[in-house]
Amino acid sequence: MERQSEVREEKRSRTGKRRLSSSSSSSGTSSNANVDVEMATATLSVPKEPSRSYSRTPRRSNHKKKKGVKKDAAAAAAAQRSISGGEGAEPSAVEPSPSPEANRGVNPPVVDASESSTRADVPDGAIVPGNEGATVAGSPREADAPLIPGLSDTLALYILALVPLSYHQPLKGVCRKWRRFLSSSTGTGNEVLEMRKVLGVKETWVFLLASGGQQRHPQWRAFDPVFNRWRCLPQCPCDYTFDSCDKESAVAGTQLLVTGHSATGPTVWRYDLHTNEWGKAAKMIKNRCLFASASHGNYAYFAGGSADGAVLKSAERYNSHTEEWEPLPDLHVNRKWCSGCILDNKFFVIGGQGSERQSLTSGEYYDEAEKRWVTVENMWPAARTQSPGQTAPPLVAVVKDQLYAADASTMELNSYHKGTNTWRPLGPVPSRSVDSSGWGMGFKAVRNEIFVIGGSSDRGNGTFCDQIHAWPPSPNVGGWREVGQLPNTSGFIYNCAVMII
Structure with missing residues (x-):
């Protein structure tokens, strides 16, 4: 009998399963069951960090893993009922593992690797060197983005018209839209220069x-x-x-x-x-x-x-x-x-x-x-x-x-x-x-x-x-x-x- 108990304990330690018999009368067996329940409770109480994937590669199925988790939860519940007095006992405080549907909500959305490299510390509408065609998620396309975020292009034109001409060259390096705007010409000349005339801004060199x-x-x-x-x-x-x-x-x-x-x-x-x-x-x-x-x-x-x-x-x-x-x-x-x-x-x-x-x-x-x-x-x-x-x-x-x-x-x-x-x-x-x-x-x-x-x-x-x-x-x-x-x-x-x- 002792040899069979040792074999069962070794098997339960490998698989995580806890099958306890309510008819056991041996005090040594009851003590071992209490230890197993405490181990199972400690194991299920530690939340697992949800995995994060930033690749478009489809995720492998974790059906078997979830199935094993469900069996572990059932075994722990049965063990808790046996300790507290049988089938009618209240369920334990240990929460079972989330369902597959809940797991889907925890995982972050799949993001392309080239796109994820542009997310860190990049403002909306900014140009990322080597990735000029891409746009930051959640931001408008560069062509539709305002010259100055939060302001209309007309008000932004007023502001740029007040900047001295000697600073226009470094301003063209802010983004491609600023460069096109400060360098573009209309039928009568550059928009910024024409606005300077309207506002009466004069600069002398x-x-x-x-x-x-x-x-x-x-x-x-x-x-x-x-x-x-x-x-x-x-x-x-x-x-x-x-x-x-x-x-x-x-x-x-x-x-x-x-x-x-x-x-x-x-x-x-x-x-x-x-x-x-x-x-x-x-x-x-x-x-x-x-x-x-x-x-x-x-x-x-x-x-x-x-x-x-x-x-x-x-x-x-x-x-x-x-x-x-x-x-x-x-x-x-x-x-x-x-x-x-x-x-x-x-x-x-x-x-x-x-x-x-x-x-x-x-x-x-x-x-x-x-x-x-x-x-x-x-x-x-x-x-x-x-x-x-x-x-x-x-x-x-x-x-x-x-x-x-x-x-x-x-x-x-x-x-x-x-x-x-x-x-x-x-x-x-x-x-x-x-x-x-x-x-x-x-x-x-x-x-x-x-x-x-x-x-x-x-x-x-x-x-x-x-x-x-x-x-x-x-x-x-x-x-x-x-x-x-x-x-x-x-x-x-x-x-x-x-x-x-």
Whole structure:
């Protein structure tokens, strides 16, 4: 009998079954039954961690396993009834294993492996590198996702229009939709740029090409006068001939135009502030240098100049929307070494040298409505004391439709009275340019101030200062203030252009 009991106990320990007989009268057998019940109760009381599968592979059937669990539960219930007094006893506190239907609810849904790799810490609508075609579960498709979650695209457009253009390039790296939105164009231009016009948002940048200082070659830089910060433009991919030649610059929309001569002939390079990239622009209708130029919105105007030793009277303008050149009527007089400006929404050409190398005191402006040029006699009397070619073209700037000029021979600031066609002196400018005959100094209107950039130093020994001074034309303002310093330059300004966008 003892041998048979040992065999039964060994069999029950392997299979987990507990078959107890209520008719056993042996005290040793009853004690062993109590121990078996406690073991079965402890075993069934520990919950099993539900298995988690993240593969599309069908799960294997666990029918046999569930069947064994049900038998274990039945054996435990029978053992508990035998201890508590027979068939009518209350069921034990041990809960049976969940049914197959309940098990199906516990298991997580099957997820594709490639999809599950995109779930961790990825916001809705974001792009996962290497899995651009996939979308995060529960999020809309990228094409239908809003620009900014929780906001309408119209409100998001307002917000993006307030961001400075210099930050647009890094913003394009947020997602593909932002990149397409910030780079896309409509019939009249980019949506963000058009919204900036509607909201009246204006941004000013001063582009400078100055002598290199410690650098071997000069580099284009942009200056933000509002936040007093500088940024270096990408290196222009031009050849050595263009890099070392005399260049002239103008602005149209968000584009900086730089004209000069490369190894293949006259060339125009274009830098776009919106894309932060250089590219070749279409060639001018008439290749020219030493011309007058001015910027007005999306247009850059050019007139006069020289080509192949001849003084020109032709004029044209560049349209930044179409990136094409448009011809304008000819000037009344052939001019080179002249200057241009926008005054009362008209393109003015002032002074210069004629075909007979005579100094020109007259000026002309282009009437857009009548498509013709109108002559203004004796508009630049300083030409009588300044020989074109030996002195720089007139240093002119327009602030609030008021024309100002710096006399290179005396370095005095003068204001122009449109009604009487006369000039009135206002006092000296902070930097000299007498030693270099007006060359090497930037004289520009920036926002509502006149900027004097670089120029000769006060020592008068051929050195140049690396400072920027500004003066707001107002009777209540005393003198010039220092805005900042030119970084890594000796102070000689080759080219200077102002962009207001």
